[in-house]
Amino acid sequence: MSLEKRSSISDHGFLEKGEAEKPRVVTSDDKYRFDAHDLDRVQRRLKQRHIQMIAIAGTIGTGLFLGSGSALQGAGPAGALIAYLLIGSVAYATLCSISELTTWAPISGTFPHFATRWxxxxxxxxxxxxxxxxxxxxxxxxxxxxTVLLTFWDRDTNHAAIYTAVMCVCICAINIFGVRWFGESEFVFAIIKLILIIALLLSGLIVDLGGGPNGERIGFRFWNHPGAFNRAGLVTNLNTDRFLAWLGVLVQAGFSFQGMELVAIAASETENPRRNITKAVRRVFWRIIIFYVLGIIMIGMLVAYNDEALLRDTGTAAQSPFVIAMDRAGVKIFPHFINACIFTSAFSSGNSFLFSASRVLYGLSLRGQAPKYLTYCTKKGLPLAAVLTASAFAFLSFMSVSNGAATVFHWLVSLTTVGGFLGWFAINLTYARFYAGLNEQGIDPNSNAYHSSLQPYLSYWGIFWTILLILTNGFEVFFEWDVAEFLTSYISIPIFVTLFVIYKVSKRSKFWRASEMDFYTGIPTLEETESPLIPPRNFLEKVAGVIF
Structure with a gap:
């Protein structure tokens, strides 16, 4: 069944060739608020170039610029490369799953609503x-x-509170001014990230081949000495210890890729969401290969995993393996440029997390799973109540400035350790059930605007590895027991289960059978979301179409 046919059929079913009309979708229960179409007041103000660059920004961040150094130090160049390749495949599987769900239903609430629905x-x-x-x-x-990144230039700790206040106000203001401001800011930040990673890859290749000021050719010498794999130092057996080192980096690499789902969260506020998200997700695979994989290969060539500079946890560009490599090669201007770009990356991440938090909260409220006042939107489609509520969390950053509150702040942060993996798990599980429902009700998955031919196997791959990541996060604590470390690593799991059980018992919710799933109620048709495709009129528009 094509999308065009989908748009004209009844919300309660469709016609098979040669059959009389009969219901194929069970009418949803009002208490689950599936039909929130008339309540959803956000407006589609993000353009194609915004969503394309948001897709890029979701795959590049401080995890690559700074965290890659810890990955290299932890498992060695080959171990880090294998870990990033594997996690890249899990991230891609998850993105394919949520994109397919989103192109079917580009509405507020995103994957928490899809989990509720299917x-x-x-x-x-x-x-x-x-x-x-x-x-x-x-x-x-x-x-x-x-704020820590700014200490690269200003080491006066008394200024930390001022910098924190300015960034809190700026991030909150961008989101309060509206989604267009958010889109434009992320567009600019994404361009900066692209310029940085391309510059790092090219300059790294030049230095590796001997084009730096000192003229030294590096090649792959660090893969031979000190070696391609590092040890974790947890057990005496060499191969087992190397595997444990790789496992620790696997979890760390997962954090570097989190946030890719932002492109789907923004779908309800995107022009032509089905067309633009389809275009974005089809390009993400190559961005993962080019930026992350080539980036990990490059730092493994440039820096030895036992380099002392990798062990310095400064939080600034000084710990970036790219900066370390440039310092070794005699290039002195790069650290300032890299630190400035990483600062914009951290600011962009805070901006994006505020957007995501507010939209998920708004979606929960639409479906009666959060206080009703959070559904309030301005005339321009801004979910103001949800944005203000999420913005309040930004000011918790002042806790890190105060020595007394810093411990509590870091404990709160540790509770989010596996939160992203739980989200990935839910996305892949929801897609597996969604796919089963389509097949049970005789709906062709290829009728969706976006469908991967590798599904549902991609979702199964994502389910397996996200469960493994959730369970192995913090596994080092079992080799050297620490109660606090154990709680901070695994407390998110019982919290998640408790939330599930409380709602299940209090609301007596039901697990949807494949034959009962509702694929149409409250979901806008193709004509409601997509405008006719306008072909490029000149050379510049053709170039823009290729890039964006």
Missing amino acids: VDPALGFAVGWNYFYTNAITIPTEISAA
Whole structure:
């Protein structure tokens, strides 16, 4: 069944060739608020170039610029490369799953609502509140990280509170002014990230081949000495210890890729969401290969995993393996340029997390799983109540400035450790059930605007690895027991389960059978979301079409 046919059929079913009309979709229960179409007041103000660059920004961040150094030090160049390749495949599988769900239903609430709609309302409630908290508490974390980056130039700790206040106000203002401001800011930040990573890859290649000021050719010498794999230092067996080192980096690499789902969260406020998200997700695979994989290969060539500079946890560009490599080669101007770009990356992350937290909270409210006042929107389609509520979390960043509150702040941050992985797990599980529902009701998955031929196997791949990441996060604590470390690593799991059970028992929600799933109620048709495609009129528009 094509999307064109989908747009003209009844919300309660469709006609098979040669059959009389009969219902194929069960009418939804009012208490689950599936038909929120008339309540959803956000407006589609993000353009194609915004959503394309947001897709890029979601794959590049401080995890690549700074965290890649820890990955290299932890598992060695080959271990880090294998870890990033594997996690890149999991991230891509998750993005394919959520993009297919989103192009079917480009509405507010995104994957928590999809979990409510096609798995169990209790799962939607648990994953929605978990994802809201994970994003909301990460806002002050990114602001604190950006403040630390400024110490690269200003080491006066008395200025930290001023910098924190300025960034809090700026991030909140961008989101309060509206989605167009958010889109434009992320567009600019994404361009800066692109310029930085391309410059790093090219300059790294030049230095590696001997084109630096000192003229030294490096090649792959560090893969031979000190070696391609590092040890974790947890057990005496060489191969087992190397595997444990790789496993630790696997979890760390996962954090570097989190946030890719932002492109789907923004779908309800995107022009032509089905067309633009389809275009964006089809390009993400190559961006992962070019930026992350080539980036990891490059730093493994430039810096040895036992380099002392990798062990310095400064939080600034000084710990970036790219900066370390440029210092070794005699290039002195790069650290300032890189630190400035990483600062914009941290600011962009805080900006994006605030957007995500507010939209998930708004979606929960639309479906009656959060206070009703959070559905309030301005005339321009801004969910102001949800944005203000999420913005309040930004000011928790002042806790990191105060010595007394810093411990509490870091404990709160640690609760988000596996929050992103729980979100990925829910996305892939929801897609697997969504796919089963389509098949059960005789709906062709290829009728969707976007469909990967590798589904549903991509979702199964994502489910397996996200469960493994959730369970192995913090596994080092079992080799050297620490109660506090154990709690901070695994407390998110019982919190998630508790949210699920509380909603399940109090609301007596049901697990949706494939034959009962509702694929149409409250979902806008193709004609409602997509405008006719206008072909490029000149050379510049053709170039823009290729880039964006």
